[in-house]
Amino acid sequence: MKEKTYKLAVFRFDPLVDTKQRFKNYSVPRSKTKTVLDALLYIRDNIDGTLAFRASCIQGRCGSCAMHINGKYALACETPLKATRNVIRPLSQLPIIKDLMVDMELFWEKYESVKPYLVRHSGEARQSFENRKEMDAMIDCILCGACTSACMITGINPDFHGPAAYVTLNRFLKDERDAIHDQRIELVMSENGVFRCHSMYNCNEACPKNVKPSENILEIKKNIS
Amino acid sequence: MKKYDLIIVGAGMSGLRAAIEAVKQDLHVAVISKVHPLRSSSVVASAGLNAVLPKRDQNKIDQDSIEQHFQDTMKCGYRASDPETLQILVNKAPAKIRELERWGCLFSREKDDSIAQRKIGASSFPRTVYSSDKTGHVVMNTLYEQCIRLRQNKPDLLRFYDEWFVQKLLVHNNVTSGVIALEIATGRMEVFTSRAVIWASGGSGRIFGNTSNPLANSGWGLAVPMYAGAALRDMEFIQFHPTQLSGSHILITEAARGEGAVLLNRKGQRFLESYSDTKERKELSSEDVISRNIRREILAGRGIEANCVHLDLRGLGSRKIKNSLPGVRELCKTYANLDPIRQKIPVSPGQHYMIGGINTNEKTQTDIEGFFAAGECACNGVHGMNRMGGNSLMETLVFGEIAALKAATYIQQKHHKPSNRLFYENAFSDEKKKVKSLLKSHGKVKPAEIRDKMNQTMNEFVGIYRDGMGLVEAGKIIKELKNTYQNNLMIQGNEARANFGLIEAIELKGSLDIADIIIQSALKRKESIGVHFRNDFPSYKGRPRYSMIKVKKNKIKIRHISIRTQKNPLFALFSESRSQNS
Numbered sequence: 001m002k003e004k005t006y007k008l009a010v011f012r013f014d015p016l017v018d019t020k021q022r023f024k025n026y027s028v029p030r031s032k033t034k035t036v037l038d039a040l041l042y043i044r045d046n047i048d049g050t051l052a053f054r055a056s057c058i059q060g061r062c063g064s065c066a067m068h069i070n071g072k073y074a075l076a077c078e079t080p081l082k083a084t085r086n087v088i089r090p091l092s093q094l095p096i097i098k099d100l101m102v103d104m105e106l107f108w109e110k111y112e113s114v115k116p117y118l119v120r121h122s123g124e125a126r127q128s129f130e131n132r133k134e135m136d137a138m139i140d141c142i143l144c145g146a147c148t149s150a151c152m153i154t155g156i157n158p159d160f161h162g163p164a165a166y167v168t169l170n171r172f173l174k175d176e177r178d179a180i181h182d183q184r185i186e187l188v189m190s191e192n193g194v195f196r197c198h199s200m201y202n203c204n205e206a207c208p209k210n211v212k213p214s215e216n217i218l219e220i221k222k223n224i225s
Numbered sequence: 226m227k228k229y230d231l232i233i234v235g236a237g238m239s240g241l242r243a244a245i246e247a248v249k250q251d252l253h254v255a256v257i258s259k260v261h262p263l264r265s266s267s268v269v270a271s272a273g274l275n276a277v278l279p280k281r282d283q284n285k286i287d288q289d290s291i292e293q294h295f296q297d298t299m300k301c302g303y304r305a306s307d308p309e310t311l312q313i314l315v316n317k318a319p320a321k322i323r324e325l326e327r328w329g330c331l332f333s334r335e336k337d338d339s340i341a342q343r344k345i346g347a348s349s350f351p352r353t354v355y356s357s358d359k360t361g362h363v364v365m366n367t368l369y370e371q372c373i374r375l376r377q378n379k380p381d382l383l384r385f386y387d388e389w390f391v392q393k394l395l396v397h398n399n400v401t402s403g404v405i406a407l408e409i410a411t412g413r414m415e416v417f418t419s420r421a422v423i424w425a426s427g428g429s430g431r432i433f434g435n436t437s438n439p440l441a442n443s444g445w446g447l448a449v450p451m452y453a454g455a456a457l458r459d460m461e462f463i464q465f466h467p468t469q470l471s472g473s474h475i476l477i478t479e480a481a482r483g484e485g486a487v488l489l490n491r492k493g494q495r496f497l498e499s500y501s502d503t504k505e506r507k508e509l510s511s512e513d514v515i516s517r518n519i520r521r522e523i524l525a526g527r528g529i530e531a532n533c534v535h536l537d538l539r540g541l542g543s544r545k546i547k548n549s550l551p552g553v554r555e556l557c558k559t560y561a562n563l564d565p566i567r568q569k570i571p572v573s574p575g576q577h578y579m580i581g582g583i584n585t586n587e588k589t590q591t592d593i594e595g596f597f598a599a600g601e602c603a604c605n606g607v608h609g610m611n612r613m614g615g616n617s618l619m620e621t622l623v624f625g626e627i628a629a630l631k632a633a634t635y636i637q638q639k640h641h642k643p644s645n646r647l648f649y650e651n652a653f654s655d656e657k658k659k660v661k662s663l664l665k666s667h668g669k670v671k672p673a674e675i676r677d678k679m680n681q682t683m684n685e686f687v688g689i690y691r692d693g694m695g696l697v698e699a700g701k702i703i704k705e706l707k708n709t710y711q712n713n714l715m716i717q718g719n720e721a722r723a724n725f726g727l728i729e730a731i732e733l734k735g736s737l738d739i740a741d742i743i744i745q746s747a748l749k750r751k752e753s754i755g756v757h758f759r760n761d762f763p764s765y766k767g768r769p770r771y772s773m774i775k776v777k778k779n780k781i782k783i784r785h786i787s788i789r790t791q792k793n794p795l796f797a798l799f800s801e802s803r804s805q806n807s
Contacts, residue, residue, distance in 0.1 A: 046671065049716065056265075059560070129337070
């Protein structure tokens with residue numbers, strides 16, 4: 001009896017060798033794969049060892065395997081394969097290193113540009129229960145890059161910080177222990193700053209952890225005005 | 226060639242904590258990691274960090290103490306913990322929490338704003354500091370944030386090499402002189418020279434199939450120092466976590482049991498009550514006995530279909546689950562398609578933590594000069610023969626810091642004669658040749674096939690229950706696999722650039738060699754103690770001994786050495802540290 005399979009079309013491109021980007025079709029056995037990452041690992045193990053993609057924790061916590069799956073940004077390790085054809089592409093707006101592996105350098109630069117660390121007032125005030133509670137919603141960001149990839153403004157304007165960096169910024173703006181609130185605001189007041197966001201909610205839709213970057217950006221805007 | 230004072234290999238909690246301290250010591254530091262720091266295994270750690278914190282109500286008689294933390298760990302580890310190392314851990318733990326607090330770590334809090342603590346596993350008091358069930362993620366973010374801060378303030382001192390794969394530890398006349406690493410994206414290889422190296426490569430769970438560990442934990446992290454001549458220790462002591470989600474082996478944190486979840490068999494009975502060693506503390510017994518009793522229950526035919534039992538959180542109520550265990554709920558929904566508020570979770574024990582590792586003393590020093598190790602990859606004896614939940618995350622912070630301080634002293638004091646250029650050049654061309662010849666492996670067997678067979682073998686013969694015959698069989702299979710690797714391996718792709726298949730194949734050699742060492746160590750220990758249980762030698766006699774493993778010319782040599790007893794009067798040390806802390 002023929003084994004039941006899932007069908008995948010996987011983006012393949014090696015910028016140093018290929019002139020054209022292409023999709024390659026694969027079939028993987030249903031008995032051995034449940035998620036998109038299972039399928040990609042199966043392909044690398046058994047069909048083509050040169051397929052390039054990142055993966056680590058396989059449980060939706062490390063953020064390595066964010067990609068564009070069947071029309072949506074998602075973590076491959078969390079996304080079940082569907083019975084019809086699965087189309088897998090890399091994150092967009094970042095240079096492709098090979099296949100599904102993109103260069104995240106720019107993403108991390110933007111994250112670092114918002115001073116992602118607490119600068120304390122002198123003396124050691126502890127965080128209040130209420131203040132900590134307010135952060136529950138944003139604590140889950142794993143910096144996978146899905147939101148920034150989905151963001152249209154990031155696409156048009158490479159200097160825009162992007163939703164992930166703003167979630168990080170908002171986390172520190174909200175922290176009652178932070179001493180450089182005004183400096184942080186100034187960082188994002190420029191013409192490429194937070195007001196560039198037109199609230200299209202693409203980032204909310206893309207976020208696999210339900211962090212709601214749009215809401216965070218709205219909070220920053222309110223904080224300024 | 227790139228030149229640094231200090232190279233840190235691995236950017237999980239141990240590596241990042243070491244990096245922070247090293248930069249404070251004004252060292253010129255490179256942190257080399259196979260994955261981006263925030264993709265490290267540490268981010269998956271859930272339950273929390275053990276530390277005794279002063280409580281508001283000082284007059285309460287029955288409260289936790291540093292002595293009690295020491296005694297609980299000793300008891301959990303079958304009195305085989307190294308007393309001096311453990312003293313350092315329990316003494317320094319409170320200061321490490323205060324430090325994270327200062328750096329803005331988002332710990333969970335009580336209504337009076339104090340840091341929340343919960344009781345997990347074998348602790349006799351609520352001692353585990355946490356952030357819901359995402360402690361590793363939150364602490365890693367804090368540590369990485371501090372690294373960025375330091376780098377923005379002192380850009381010349383700290384450099385991260387993300388997604389660089391370390392191939393070799395360079396040791397010249399038993400003195401550390403750097404590493405050779407490969408940039409995964411480009412395939413470029415580079416010699417990094419340094420006066421000291423801190424190894425913080427984490428766990429090696431992927432040698433087993435039923436592991437909760439991320440893909441990165443291949444065992445290569447132990448193999449590289451072993452190839453360079455470092456001794457390993459206690460490699461037979463492998464912790465199997467009792468509650469991994471059936472099928473995917475994703476770990477359901479012990480915090481769930483800490484919050485009140487119970488284990489049930491097919492008949493819906495709390496079976497831990499019927500075993501003498503878990504009767505008293507039930508779900509809060511130490512992990513080794515719970516894992517063994519789950520296996521027993523399954524073997525007695527009272528398990529649930531696919532070799533598992535049920536973990537029942539329903540008694541906790543919706544609010545507690547949503548507040549304290551949101552991660553558990555997410556994982557169950559995504560990977561088991563169930564909601565623990567209403568449904569029982571099918572769980573089974575699986576590989577979780579390597580108690581053994583690179584042999585170090587309480588100062589993180591190894592037997593190679595200038596080579597230090599901290600965290601899960603190291604074995605400093607702190608966990609004895611069974612790790613207590615919540616101690617290993619604390620271990621990374623305490624010993625990560627110590628490693629950097631000791632490395633700094635070593636670099637400053639020692640008169641260093643630099644290794645000559647020829648030594649580096651030869652080592653470099655050797656590694657280049659190895660990669661080249663591996664890329665020409667056109668055999669018939671794919672690396673994954675060898676890896677899967679190794680995984681099955683370790684699951685079957687080197688699990689919770691072991692016996693001599695099974696271990697001998699496992700040894701034979703691993704030997705055959707090594708042969709296949711050597712003679713009939715198939716590598717795809719013709720260059721190293723972005724070739725994950727190649728990297729995995731390089732690592733597989735290390736996995737096989739470490740698997741062999743685990744098997745030989747388990748075979749050599751003809752007794753049952755802690756997480757090591759031999760069906761053919763079920764009893765434990767005599768004093769605790771640790772295994773010291775050296776590999777010379779492909780021969781594994783194992784010696785059993787008595788564990789040192791307490792040299793210093795304990796309480797004198799405790800009171801000293803208290804006055805420092807207050």
